[in-house]
Amino acid sequence: MPKSRARHPRLVAGALLISALFMAGCAPFTPPAESNSNANSNANGNASGAVDDRPLVVTTFTVIADMVSQVAGDRVRVESITRVGAEIHGYEPTPGDLVRAGGADLIIDNGLGLEAWFEQFLSNIDVARVVASEGVAPIAIAGSATNAPNPHAWMSPVAAERYITNIRDALIELDPAGEGVFTQRAENYIVELRAVADELRVAVDQLPESRRALVTCEGAFSYLARDLGLAEAYIWPVNAEQQATPQRVVAAIDFVRERDVPAVFCESTVASDAMQQVAESAGVPLAGVLFVDSLSEPDGPVPDYLSLLRYDIDLIIEGLLS
Numbered sequence: 001m002p003k004s005r006a007r008h009p010r011l012v013a014g015a016l017l018i019s020a021l022f023m024a025g026c027a028p029f030t031p032p033a034e035s036n037s038n039a040n041s042n043a044n045g046n047a048s049g050a051v052d053d054r055p056l057v058v059t060t061f062t063v064i065a066d067m068v069s070q071v072a073g074d075r076v077r078v079e080s081i082t083r084v085g086a087e088i089h090g091y092e093p094t095p096g097d098l099v100r101a102g103g104a105d106l107i108i109d110n111g112l113g114l115e116a117w118f119e120q121f122l123s124n125i126d127v128a129r130v131v132a133s134e135g136v137a138p139i140a141i142a143g144s145a146t147n148a149p150n151p152h153a154w155m156s157p158v159a160a161e162r163y164i165t166n167i168r169d170a171l172i173e174l175d176p177a178g179e180g181v182f183t184q185r186a187e188n189y190i191v192e193l194r195a196v197a198d199e200l201r202v203a204v205d206q207l208p209e210s211r212r213a214l215v216t217c218e219g220a221f222s223y224l225a226r227d228l229g230l231a232e233a234y235i236w237p238v239n240a241e242q243q244a245t246p247q248r249v250v251a252a253i254d255f256v257r258e259r260d261v262p263a264v265f266c267e268s269t270v271a272s273d274a275m276q277q278v279a280e281s282a283g284v285p286l287a288g289v290l291f292v293d294s295l296s297e298p299d300g301p302v303p304d305y306l307s308l309l310r311y312d313i314d315l316i317i318e319g320l321l322s
Contacts, residue, residue, distance in 0.1 A: 052077060055174050058104040060115050061088045062295040063154055064132055064163075066305045068108060071167050071186050075178040079104075087269045088114065088293045089238060093121050101125050106174050108132050108167065113238075114151035130170040132163045139222045141237045151238065155292060156223035157197040157309055161190050196306055197227070200313045204228045211320045213259045215252060217244075217266040217275050220292040224312075231259065235274050244274035256282040263287035263319030269294055287319030 056077045059065040065080040072078065081097050082088055101107055102125040109118050111131035122129065136159045138149030153159040168186035172179045204212065212230050214221055219234040233255040235244045256264060256278065264279050266272035268289045279286040290312045291302045302308040 055105040056103065057106045057108060057171075057174070058101050058127075059107070060109040060118060061086070061293060063293070063305050063308065064108055064110060066295060067132070067154075067160070067163055067189075068167055068171075070189050070305075071164060071182055072171055072178075073181055073185055075175055075181060076171065082294070084297055085269060085294050089116055091115070091117050093117060097121075098124055101127060106130065106170060108170065110151060110154065112136070112138055112149045112151035112153060128174075130166060132166050133159075134162070134166050136162045139226065141219065142222075150219060150222045152220040152292060153223050154305070155221055155309075156227050157193045157200070158227055159223055160193055160305075164189055164193070192306060196309050200224075200228060200309065203313050203317050204230070206317060207320055210260065211262060213255075213261045213320075214316060215256055215261055215264040215275075215278070216290065217270050217272065218292070220267060221290075235278070249274055249277055252278045253281045256284060261320075262322050265290050265316065265319065267292045268296075285319070285322070287322065288315045290315060 054075060054077050056079065057068055057072070058079050058081060059068055060080070061082045062080045062084055065078050068076075069078045079100065081093065081101060082091055098121070101121070104127050107122075107125075107127050107129045109115055109129065109131060111133040115121075133151075133153050136153045138153065140147045141150050154163060164186050168182050171182045175182075212228075213233070214225055214230045215233045217235050219232070219237040221230075221232060221234075224230075225232040233252055235248050235252050252264075252275075255261065261282075261284065263285050264275055264282075265287055266275040266289060268291050272286060272289075276286055291308045292312075295304065295308060296302045302311050
């Protein structure tokens with residue numbers, strides 16, 4: 001586990017200023033909205049003027065932020081660099097992102113090549129880093145000449161157990177006094193993950209063998225498809241809508257027709273135009289929007305990671321049973 005390093009004084013000072021624009025996060029994670037900034041908050045604190053001296057953990061996207069919050073409880077503040085609905089793969093960090101991250105005590109990213117912008121982002125700050133997916137056995141992106149890993153391992157509740165243990169260990173190093181809290185909360189959360197994994201398998205058991213095929217815009221479901229025994233097809237392997245070539249679209253149409261797939265889906269952070277073309281050409285419905293790279297707002301359908309898994313599989317089963 002990497003050790004925390006001293007922060008550059010200018011970054012710390014900048015972080016104190018910018019924190020006036022961002023409310024301190026706490027467990028459970030509430031994705032911050034742009035409208036939530038509060039000019040009356042004090043540095044490191046809140047509108048009441050109370051100083052919040054808990055360690056600050058910054059994550060690259062909202063799903064990881066929720067995982068951290070579930071393990072941390074109220075012992076740390078948690079913020080996500082990207083906001084709800086952001087496209088994580090090609091995100092372009094802002095100066096404010098750099099200042100906020102520079103004021104963190106720890107940064108946690110997904111790894112596996114998900115955050116294409118992140119390595120350059122890190123070169124501008126000096127903060128300890130932990131890769132949440134460390135130790136996950138990767139699935140290679142189908143057709144990748146470089147055998148690149150599919151980065152969406154968190155979409156498997158089985159693989160997510162590794163995320164939780166990595167987060168637990170990182171928090172213990174950051175805040176040794178909280179070891180008992182972090183260990184117990186991680187154990188409880190893994191029990192919930194296993195319960196969700198069982199729920200998903202029971203749900204898929206409703207499907208006839210001939211309907212166990214999932215067609216999405218992005219190849220974000222490879223780990224979940226492996227867990228549940230679903231055949232998988234997609235228009236592009238990792239969020240890059242320019243890869244929706246005519247050949248890929250035709251291949252998806254052929255897959256739907258040959259497998260008699262009853263419905264297709266697209267993800268919430270990408271345009272669905274190409275998948276709409278697949279649906280229309282194959283004569284099946286575009287059955288809904290799946291969540292992968294981002295939670296919803298707190299009052300939306302997937303305010304947390306476990307809700308995301310349940311929501312997606314319910315929508316998939318409903319579409320494939322239609």
